[in-house]
Amino acid sequence: MTILVTGGAGFIGSNFVLDWLRSSDEPVVNLDAxxxxxxxxxxxxxxxxxxxxxxxxxxCDRALVDQLLATHRPRAIVHFAAESHVDRSIHGPGAFMRTNVEGTFTLLEAARAYWGTLEGETRDGFRFHHVSTDEVYGSLQPQDPPFSETNPYEPNSPYSASKAASDHLVRAWHHTYGLPVVTTNCSNNYGPYHFPEKLIPLMIVNALAGKPLPVYGDGQQIRDWLYVTDHCSGIRAVLAGGRVGETYNIGGWNEKANIDIVRTVCALLDELRPDAAGPYSRLITYVKDRPGHDRRYAIDARKIERELGWRPAETFETGIRKTVQWYLSNEDWVARVQSGAYRDWVSKQYGAGQTN
Structure with missing residues (x-):
């Protein structure tokens, strides 16, 4: 028994692979560009x-995917591979269409052909697990209920549009061809190995370097925050017991405004790595909001709890403390991932003053 994981060297994918092999001896074939x-x-x-x-x-390399499926004969494909940064999608949407849409199409076609060769219990047990995002549902008003699995799709960025397209492909391949799929839509993940372009690691890394902490607009954009290992356990639960053709929302039950996240990170750093120059909150800098910035996301995760008994193990308070402590203990990792290309990106996105 083996599973094929795509994007298993990225943030969520690598956490999933590590978590999987901590809790199982089932091998993982990890495909990542x-x-x-x-x-x-x-x-x-x-x-x-x-x-x-x-x-x-x-x-997108069909021949390679076919070869991996024929050689390793996995019982499931867990599909994480995606371009996932909204800001990057605004500047260069083409890469998002290729990876998220064309790449998912390629995997679905390869999976369909492979599944067609299976028989009996092996065929019945095969799964294509598509990992997606709450951003496909659009933006919520303050008084709106959280996103449920029946919400209409209203993507507002090139990134979320490309993920919505991939979700629709997965649904269509199930309904048209019978491919046994499950889809999970998660809220904002955070935790170890998070590339420092995203909000929480960017704040930690910039604060430790004494750089400005750029906050878009008024900082009141609200997100539901999910500790990454909780996401991994949710995926395992759906892969093991989710109903074929169904979608499950995985959320952390933690709605927080961006500015409150930044202040929480600052307070933890004040406690764990105090700066002689003063509180880290002095570095908070408001910058021009990004185009089409969604105001609020929130996940209703009652379906996965009701059907599969899953709930997050971490509160935001426990998860964010673990996250800050991990970055403080792994500064060499941070230094190595901050390549010249990364520094150029931050300068382009937030202004040259952010990277000096």
Whole structure:
């Protein structure tokens, strides 16, 4: 028994692979293109572990995907591979269409052909697990109930539009061809190995360097925050017991405004790594809001709890403390991922003053 994981060197994917092999001896074949956010250092602890087979490659490469499926005969594909940063999608949407739409199409077609060769219990037990985002549902008003699995899709960025398209492809391949799929839509993840372009790691890294902490607009954009290992346990639950063709929302039950997240990070750093120059909150800098910035996301995760008994193990308070402590203990990892390309990106997005 083996599973094929795509994007398993990225933030969520690498946490999933590590979590999977901590709790199971079932091998993982890990396909990742190692773009800027894919990092084999995340998987350094598996370097000599025979249960982990890493393959560098593109999910759009049909011949490679076919070869991996024929060679390793996985019982499931868990599909994380995606371009996932909204800001990058605004500047360069083409890469998002290729990876998130064309890549998912390629995987679905390869999975359909492979599944067609299976028989009996092996065929019945096969799953294509598509990992998606709450951003496909659009934006909520303050008084709106959280997103449920029946919310209409209203994506507002090139990133969320590309993920919505991939979700629709997965649904169509199930309804048209019978491919046994499950889809999960998660809220904002945070935790170890998070590339420092996203809000929480960017705040930690910039604060420690004494750089401005850029906050979009008024900072009142609200997100539901999910600790990454809770997301991993939710995926395991859906893969094991989710109903074929169904969607499950995975959320943290933690709605927080961006500015409150930043202040919480500052307060934890004041406690754990005090700065002689004063409180880290002095570095908070409001910058021009990004185009089409969604105001609020929130996930209703009652379906996965009702059907599969899953709830997050971490509160935001426990998860954010673990996250800050991890970055303080892994500053060498941070330094190595902050390549010249990363510094150029931050300068372009937030202004040259943010990276001096």
């Amino acid at each position: 190692l773009t800027y956010a894919g990092n084999l250092e995340n998987l350094a602890s598996l370097k000599d572990d025979a249960r982990h087979v890493f393959v560098q490659g593109d999910i």
